[in-house]
Amino acid sequence: MTACTNNGGSRARRAVTAALVGVLSVGAAPMVALATGAAPASGDVSLQAATSDTVWNGTVAYDGEDRATFTYNGKAQGTEAVSLTPQGTEMSDVELEYYPADSSTPGTDEYYYFYVELDSASSTTWMNGTESVTYKNAKGASVDVKGNAVAKPSAIGDYAVMVGRWNGSGWDLVKSAYTFSIKAQSLDDANLFEINSSDLEDTSDRDFAYNGENGCDQVSTFLSTLGVELGGTVLDEGAGNDYTVQIYELNGKSPLSGSDWLVPGTQYVAKLSGEGVYDGLSVDKTFTYGKLNLASANIETNLFTAASGNVPSASSSLADIVSKINGVTIPGNFQGAEGLRIAIKCTGVPSGSTAGAKGTYTFELSANGEAGAKYVEGTKEVTVTYADFQADVDFTGCADGIGASDTSMTTDLSKDKPNYFDPSEIKVTYIDGSTKELDEDQYDVTITDANGVEVDADALKQPGEYTVKVSVNYTNDYDQLIAGEESFKVTVNYGTVDGSNIYVSYDGKNVPATGFDTPYTGEDMLDGIAVKSVKGDKTFVEGTDYTVEVTRLGSDGKWVAADEIVNAGDYKVTVKGISWKGTETFEFEVTPVTLTSAVPANPFAVADDVKLDGNIPSTNTVYYLNHTGEELVPELSFKDAKGNVWTLDADSYEATYEVRDGVAWDAADLKDEGVYHIKSVKITDKNFVASSTLALPNGTYIVVTNTRSFVDVPNDAWYAEAVATAKQQGYIGGVGGSNLFAPMRNMSRADVVCVLYRMAGGTIDNEGMTDAEKTYISDFTDVDEGAYYAKAVSWAVKTGVARGYGDTFGTSREVTTEEFATMLHRYATLIGNADSVDTDAVLAGVADGDQVSSYARDAVAWAVENGYVASNGNLIDPQGSVYRARVVTIAVRYQPEQLHVIL
Template sequence: MTAYVNDEQKKEGAYGKAVKATLAATLAAGMVPAAAAFADEPAEAAEGNDVEVLAATPEQAWKAGNFTAVDNNGKTVVDKVKYDEFKTVEFANDGKAHWVVPTVASLAGDTVSEDLKNKDLYKVTYYKQANGAGAAVAEADFEKTFSAKGDYSVVVEGKADTAYAGQKITINFSVGSKSLKDAKVYQVAEDKKDVSDKTFTYTGKAIKFDGTDLNLEIGGEALEYGTDYTAEVYPLNEGNKADALNAGTYLAKIAGVGNYAGENITLKFDVEAMDLASAAIKLELNAADKVYVDAATVDGVSILGDTVIECTSRPDSWYGNTQSVGEYVFKISAKQDSKNVKGSVSKTEIVATNSVDVLYDGVALTDKTIDLAKKQSFDLDKLVVTKKGEPQTKLDPKKDYAVEVYDADGKKVDAASLKKAGKWTVKVVVNAKATEYAYAGEASAKVTVYSDTVNTTNVFFKQDGKVVDAVEKDYDGADLLKALSATVLDSEGKALTAGTDYTVVAQKKVDGKFIDVDSIVDKGEYQLVVKSDTYNVGNEVLKITVKEVVADTLRIAPEFFLETDKVSYTGEALVPTVQYQAGTDKDGKAVWKDLPADTYKLSYKYDKDGKAPSEDVKEIKEVGKYSVTVADAADDNFAVSGTPKNNVFSVTAEKDFVDVPNTEWYYQYVKNANKVGYMTGIGGTKLFAPNEATSRAMAATVLSRMAGGTIGNGTGIFDNPFTDVTYTGVEATDPWYATYVLWAADTRIVTGYEQADGTAQFRPEANVTRAEFCVMMQRYAKAIGKDVALEAGEADKILAKYDDGAAVADWAKEAVAWAVKNEIFGGYSLLNPAGDITRAEMAKMTTEFQAAPLTK
């Protein structure tokens, strides 16, 4: 041990007296269990112990020291940093939890190392805000809290009965926004998952950056406009916002939202000029004079203002009258000053005496759906081309027109393809020249060929394997899509294969239309649809509604209070958790759930003297009376309204136990264990001794209290297998633990230590290790009828995740793995199986496993 004393104390040889006086004062104030009191001289000062006396105060040594910390995965994030030189440790927002674990203080010129993880010497507290502000974070909430974006801090403080009492360090750390630095702009395709198109071309129509025309992607994954980001578009070197319309360079100012909040980037993108050579230009010739063009459009947008159009070839018979038939060739070129179109192209327009009708089976050719299972087919012989309005005047199929077939990608294929399932286009084109320009024209139709047509009665939508007609649920944060599926039968009742024969797609209604989505989580209208290129599955849909949670019955979480209307003063700002009533259980009791912190806003009124609160304050901190008001924070999945039932309370200096501050991770567990009667104070005092080791007798006692008389022989009279446990059945003369120990032995929750003479000892005063208590807990669970079985090899897999998993003894492996699996043990990267279990740790394990005693 290293002790720091001042020069005056050294001169008078006052070290021992000073330490004793400090401990005596602390004990008198009720801060240390009696078991922790020292003899006349401190053990550390006895002969033969290494005591280093340095001429510096603890504060001086602390502030001159270097500090080291790792993250929760053991990676060094603070490496011997001076007391006043800490910088915020920044973690990326990758969906995983990250926090800082202070490890070592190197003091007195690195000659002394202090283990900051030693709970007997140091108190370590995590907070939801930087600089030790905001609510303390319980160990059980680390994974949830520190996986979200935010600024946090960890404070290490020397405990009252140690050399560095009151000395502290604060390390701030932050979990940042997800980064937008690798975001890229892409053109939204019909396939919402296709993010490959990074080129943008002038079309004459505004290209909106709202997730419908332009969107962002990172690593091939599309972001969601409004949920992940918002965008403002500016033409380069211009100050006013504008959609990307004309060709040119634009700047998109991106502001992150949600998990990307705080991320602001600017992306440059170019809208290229329309290349006339590849544009689908439609010309409209002047009726009186065919060499002039009245209109030139691309997808309905005029390009006349950006082009020069001249007729470069006309029929020999043309003399400036409307009757001149033949081919007219036009050269369409971009104007010199046009920035929206480029290049040139020649386009041939045919003028014929007559137009045509294209008929299929005697009627105008239209889109067709073919079901091969019904022996249907598209018969090219049924195609007929006639003079318009005169069906009896037919063109010669051998020379006057041609029939072409194209696949879904526009590639020309053999006509035999129409006999296979797929999506095809049949195009009929008149050879005007072959008819000496008596006829001209073309027509096309989409022909969808299916292997079979599925009746709507053969499409079954399911939720968790059960057939449903519609789904309606309140928002709960879960992805409903994972529970939904569809079964499709062909016309003969044979089940088709999902993923091969058909796909199931979720869609959400946005701005009046349904768009494909990857999940069904947030409030809104959705539908599930079945799609197939092979089978005609019709338009059967499953209507889905996710409703916002109406949170209008509120309360402040009881765990916030020391008593019903009291909160312990800590010197730090206190933030209550608001809960809403989420229905009732099978016994009619209200079920309460925490409201997500970002769904509501809190405001406070305060009165120092404990009268009706009237002064507006920003935080709950000082002793006095407070009232809390809750308001809805945003348009989200929760509609928050109402006044919490227990919104008026006092901050008081009173505590359940004077050595259990409510800033400690174990505060709530100790409070719960005491409240339900599992554990009490030391000797009936206001001391709990949270960091003291727990005896075997106490472990048996706690487990007996948990059972509440529901298991055992029911007589209260037991055989005594132990030579070191006195038991007469008379409570007044037996040790306080006798009945509890023998009950635990009778129910096979505990066993003894076999001696050489064949007898057995219980060793009631011996400490219980963490692994031993896991064994007792597993046996208790089995005794009350809980399933404790693990799958073959499961224990090894669970323990392998811990740095010291191999240190768990064979006799304890299954029990320790069971405790980890049930989330009552193993919150850090180390299990420490051979370490003594503390009273605070026992309070956590027992209350996490079973919140209240069992009843008959």
């Protein structure tokens, strides 16, 4: 994890000095160069200027590997060149700028990288006199760079990263180039689905089956209903779009023609061939073309009336009984409507009656013999009603604008006066010589929501989709049966909501429709994103009226759901309506931070103006690292251009070092004792990019030494690790501000409370005390408010960590082991982690445990039990004075890291 703190401003400096430009301009071999970033129409690039061997033979640091592969995502991407080390060890690294290969003229004697789209057939060759700039192909062979310069690419293709200096009339180029490719997204994860004509974005139906509709099993018809989605996006079919598709029999060698027929219950292969951004890709998707399953089919039946002259019976046909199967009208377009593929059997007549009586009849539908079984499976029992009269349901009066043939309506709640559906206005009639109307108690009205749950009429004023169903099964006074059933769909929403009604903000600022970018912070930016949707005087509620989905662009070019916005990359916030129609997407990018300088984050000591040897002046900053005998991989602390400080884990970068050997610098591992520079740093954490200024500035050195933290603390001392930690955490400093620790010197009460105060997050400084702080030391004659320890004493007395002796604090008195254990125990109690122990049992286990004073027994037992004192079989020495090495060892054992907020 990375951390960022703001330590004030600093400005990044360009690494190209006037002197360096002068050196690179002197002496040259011929160099072919372009007058602009665009290649000429034909022929080799003409000779324009002399090249400098320092550039031609230079070494380039890249952000990425040679021959890297990127996945197409519609955005500019590719390997970048970071810096150039010109030939000659006396030359400084040069930071490279990106040149977009447009009509603008590069700055003379400035250093750039740009891109060439590789084209082996191109007549444009990038050369140095008679020598071509080359790259390594997959077999490791050198190949000439040919092709035209382009802006940072986003299209599928192969590219070279060119590096050079613009000399005023042409390019001085580095002789070799890195290459990379942008490949199409894989089609392997594509899914087939059946197109929903009423919702073209609905990809949920992944099953394919014969539905009985005339011609549905012909290949051409099937293809017209076949959709393909990839990563939640519906792809476009057809040449020049996303893909084309052909259907094969399983293990078939040739595709089926559009006039061929699919056989239900058989497996087939849909061969997808990529087009456009998927060009050159293909994938086979196996699917089963299923049979019509009657058991799960949605079957609507007819109503029989005496007036029609038809009576349900064993001889009734499929078209007599059934009106629709899965929405396909019978007979209409349904194949085998007269029973060719579906058999029908009467299984029940009205209870207590004989055939021909009014009432409910039951029929069983199944496959019609062996021929029908090739297309149809399962059975389904359905019912039909034989009545004297058919009920006519009239919805026209239920809302304005409903016509006699309408079966649905939409209520727009955003209107001043919404047009609500009123089920109490439903009229049910039948004709017996004349039109007769039924009363409300003579038919049933049920209202269900989109999930099939029954609701009341008030729900029709709330957002949602509803079905109003009228069922009639009424016997009049003349023993005549009136029957029938009609449904009406009611959609209630706030109409269409678009970008003018939706506001997405980040940290209180609206995100523009064109998107925005924000730098990486290490924090979850999702916490700062807010969504508001308003139409008229209605403020919509997330979860009730709309949903919010956050997605991130993956390395494979696909958008995937994200539950945080932290790492650098491209993100989308998609707002989709529930109570309104519409979907709006807001895009933004988290950009990586550019780091400009680096120093060790956790040296055991830092010194300024240190003279290291006769050849290095005294105006140096030296970072001391401890020699361990192993290669050192220190955390580095980086600054960005705004002066923010970032501490990166060692696995977030790759650093190389050079050691001073006499007057020269040689590349070396950071291991043996000596004086080092950071030679280069390659950032591997994608949240950061490095400028070439990352090498340590001149006058800054790393010294690997066998002295861990202070010059009088041997590396092999038993307390060396604790002293180093205490110094690093700020618990203690050198004696009198020096690099001497004086490990065996006894500590006074004033210095001990300073250690505890620093552990608690306090800072020892010379700033004045507040009146409140002064009250806690006002009675002590031996505590001057200007003393370095005054604030620490005031804090210790206030919190109860330490007490005075009447009118003195005892600042110069030496502290015994049991006294320090008592103070530390009070401090632990203040924090809330001073667990109780069995005092008698613990002290009985130490040889001098019986020498502990009564007031200190609980505190000392607690310290012993937790290993802070008397560990590894040592004695407590309760009345012995604690020396500096022992104090910091006990303190670090208890709390190895400083608190961030003063208690």
